[in-house]
Amino acid sequence: MGDDAQIVYSDGRIETRNAQSTTGFQQVDGETDPGTLTPFTTQSIIVNFNSIADGRGFSLVKAIRQNTGYQGAIFASGDINPDHLSFAFQVGFDAVIVSAERWQKYGGDSWRAALNPAVRLSYSQTHSKSLQSIWQQRHRI
Amino acid sequence: MYRYDELDQSLVEQRSAEFRSQVERRLAGKISEAEFKPLRLMNGLYLQLHAYMLRVAIPYGVLSSKQMTKLADIADKYDRGYGHFTTRQNIQYNWPKLIETPDILDDLASVQMHAIQTSGNCIRNVTTDPFAGVAADEEVDPRPLCELLRQWSTLHPEFAYLPRKFKFAVTGSAVDRAAIKVHDIGLRVKSGPNDTVLTDIWVGGGQGRTPKIAQLFKANLPVEDLLPYLEAIMRVYNRYGRRDNKYKARIKILLAETGLEALQQQVEAEYQSIDQTAFSYIESEYARIAGNLIKPEYHTATEAPTRTNAEFEAWRRQNVKPHKQSGYAIAVVSLKPAGGIPGDATSIQMRAIADIAERYSSSELRVTHRQNLILPHVLESDLFSVWELLVKVDLAEANIDLPSDIIACPGLDYCALATARSIPIAQSVSKKIRATELTTDLKGVSVNISGCINACAHHHVANIGVLGLNKSGVENYQLTLGGRNDQNASIGQRIGPGVAADDVPEAIERIVNFYVDVREIHESLPDTFDRVGKEPFREAVYG
Ligand code: SF4
Numbered sequence: 001m002g003d004d005a006q007i008v009y010s011d012g013r014i015e016t017r018n019a020q021s022t023t024g025f026q027q028v029d030g031e032t033d034p035g036t037l038t039p040f041t042t043q044s045i046i047v048n049f050n051s052i053a054d055g056r057g058f059s060l061v062k063a064i065r066q067n068t069g070y071q072g073a074i075f076a077s078g079d080i081n082p083d084h085l086s087f088a089f090q091v092g093f094d095a096v097i098v099s100a101e102r103w104q105k106y107g108g109d110s111w112r113a114a115l116n117p118a119v120r121l122s123y124s125q126t127h128s129k130s131l132q133s134i135w136q137q138r139h140r141i
Numbered sequence: 142m143y144r145y146d147e148l149d150q151s152l153v154e155q156r157s158a159e160f161r162s163q164v165e166r167r168l169a170g171k172i173s174e175a176e177f178k179p180l181r182l183m184n185g186l187y188l189q190l191h192a193y194m195l196r197v198a199i200p201y202g203v204l205s206s207k208q209m210t211k212l213a214d215i216a217d218k219y220d221r222g223y224g225h226f227t228t229r230q231n232i233q234y235n236w237p238k239l240i241e242t243p244d245i246l247d248d249l250a251s252v253q254m255h256a257i258q259t260s261g262n263c264i265r266n267v268t269t270d271p272f273a274g275v276a277a278d279e280e281v282d283p284r285p286l287c288e289l290l291r292q293w294s295t296l297h298p299e300f301a302y303l304p305r306k307f308k309f310a311v312t313g314s315a316v317d318r319a320a321i322k323v324h325d326i327g328l329r330v331k332s333g334p335n336d337t338v339l340t341d342i343w344v345g346g347g348q349g350r351t352p353k354i355a356q357l358f359k360a361n362l363p364v365e366d367l368l369p370y371l372e373a374i375m376r377v378y379n380r381y382g383r384r385d386n387k388y389k390a391r392i393k394i395l396l397a398e399t400g401l402e403a404l405q406q407q408v409e410a411e412y413q414s415i416d417q418t419a420f421s422y423i424e425s426e427y428a429r430i431a432g433n434l435i436k437p438e439y440h441t442a443t444e445a446p447t448r449t450n451a452e453f454e455a456w457r458r459q460n461v462k463p464h465k466q467s468g469y470a471i472a473v474v475s476l477k478p479a480g481g482i483p484g485d486a487t488s489i490q491m492r493a494i495a496d497i498a499e500r501y502s503s504s505e506l507r508v509t510h511r512q513n514l515i516l517p518h519v520l521e522s523d524l525f526s527v528w529e530l531l532v533k534v535d536l537a538e539a540n541i542d543l544p545s546d547i548i549a550c551p552g553l554d555y556c557a558l559a560t561a562r563s564i565p566i567a568q569s570v571s572k573k574i575r576a577t578e579l580t581t582d583l584k585g586v587s588v589n590i591s592g593c594i595n596a597c598a599h600h601h602v603a604n605i606g607v608l609g610l611n612k613s614g615v616e617n618y619q620l621t622l623g624g625r626n627d628q629n630a631s632i633g634q635r636i637g638p639g640v641a642a643d644d645v646p647e648a649i650e651r652i653v654n655f656y657v658d659v660r661e662i663h664e665s666l667p668d669t670f671d672r673v674g675k676e677p678f679r680e681a682v683y684g
Binding site for chain 2: 124
């Protein structure tokens with residue numbers, strides 16, 4: 001594996017990519033003010049979480065699609081650990097890019113286990129296939 | 142009270158399973174304490190001075206007899222036979238073992254309870270008027286909205302890593318018993334035309350080192366528009382709230398630095414950008430919750446109350462409040478025996494009150510912001526029997542709304558952040574003041590004692606506030622006067638230098654005596670303070 005990053009997709013696929021293969025993806029900081037977003041020209045965007053203590057990146061993904069009309073893939077990267085995977089997919093990230101270092105630190109088992117989360121319900125709407133919205137289910141919309 | 146459906150239940154069980162796996166990874170050494178910390182804090186588990194502390198949510202302070210019995214069982218099985226009820230209407234266990242916390246959560250889940258978001262930089266357990274749904278003066282029952290907020294905020298992915306913790310309080314009465322103006326967001330539910338429900342949103346109240354009274358941010362918003370509007374406020378706060386200094390990270394500081402109008406504009410703009418269709422079910426969900434509240438069956442009294450005695454009458458005068466259903470009463474059960482630890486209850490007391498509630502209060506109980514318990518639906522003709530049973534377990538102290546009904550935080554006896562003790566101070570103050578209040582009318586005078594500037598006991602908005610500090614290694618207690626936490630909320634003012642621990646009871650006694658001497662008829666302590674000013678009070682204490 002060496003320096004290869006692992007890309008964990010919301011549909012459960014895990015893909016090994018060498019670190020260079022994400023060059024050309026447009027990088028956006030998780031802390032970016034959505035009001036300052038300009039239209040994107042690439043087909044892949046990476047939202048980088050500098051620290052998980054700052055959850056703004058979880059709101060940004062919606063804003064990117066809404067404010068700029070962007071329809072390509074959006075990846076999360078940075079300070080994400082297996083316990084945050086479910087939130088990332090819930091808000092609409094297509095995949096999380098896990099650095100070789102992070103992959104190793106938590107162990108492949110933990111990352112794979114996180115694709116099958118214990119919590120499979122959320123109240124509000126969700127983009128994740130492993131989560132079901134309680135409100136949608138109750139009100140059949 | 143709200144009854145879980147299968148989905149609510151499953152979510153709580155799943156969350157408990159998730160936490161079990163996190164604890165297992167910690168115990169196996171797969172994650173460090175530094176990595177575990179944010180995970181445990183999402184679930185109410187703190188590392189305190191001597192041990193872990195688990196904070197269990199009692200959403201908006203409502204619980205059933207069965208739940209209270211379970212809390213007693215947990216106190217016996219995993220703790221030292223007692224629990225501590227907090228100003229946030231929660232219960233804390235002070236001595237659980239890490240390895241057993243997943244079992245505690247499973248036990249809680251078995252009675253529709255959890256510890257979700259009782260700590261961490263997220264939306265915390267929502268609090269409300271402890272008399273919700275039964276107060277004689279209530280305009281709208283706030284519980285359906287509280288439950289809607291509980292669901293909305295539970296594991297909300299966008300608001301799990303905010304700049305700081307975030308607290309909501311809700312009231313449905315003009316008389317505010319939920320202290321909504323000292324919360325990050327306070328909501329006042331009101332009835333609108335044609336049976337609609339409207340909300341006023343107050344933003345930016347808070348305590349801690351920079352106490353603030355909330356400002357009216359949005360008036361008369363229909364309840365079905367509330368969640369997208371709150372989502373807009375939360376996003377703007379998350380976006381612009383300060384992360385460089387944790388003491389400036391609450392929304393009260395953002396509001397002060399941005400200005401009301403500018404912040405309102407930012408929120409309006411965000412609100413306009415929110416996809417409203419995602420919230421189209423709010424109206425029906427609100428109605429579903431309201432319809433799902435278990436309502437007690439009220440009966441007409443069969444017999445007039447006959448038994449009485451002087452002690453019972455004193456308790457009734459002080460602890461019994463008017464109920465909206467005629468023939469019924471709200472009985473407040475004091476957890477403040479003179480010389481006792483405010484908010485503590487033993488497992489024996491918890492079981493006893495659970496039994497009393499089952500027999501006499503439709504199996505329902507409440508926890509109050511002032512750290513007491515409530516039997517919300519008692520037939521007036523049963524009050525004497527209830528009182529007799531309370532006497533047997535030392536829960537019949539007749540001091541509700543009197544100065545000895547002290548709010549105190551855990552302070553240096555437990556809390557890792559404390560600068561001074563608060564429990565022993567509360568004990569000595571209550572012992573002394575109890576004697577005075579038995580002979581002098583001191584109704585409504587509140588005393589709150591915090592063990593550090595974080596102000597968990599809300600000392601800023603107490604009539605008499607006590608703040609424990611540490612001055613070169615010695616505990617020192619600052620006194621503030623004139624605070625209020627009701628609809629006319631105001632921050633108390635410091636009246637002079639701090640006093641030593643041993644001198645606090647005497648200082649409070651002097652304040653109270655001076656107030657009694659100079660008050661006008663029916664004048665509250667803060668009103669007297671406003672009228673006569675700081676100096677004479679200062680003189681009375683230090684003179
Ligand atoms: S006020 Fe301070 S000492 Fe008291 S509980 Fe809060 S943080 Fe701890």
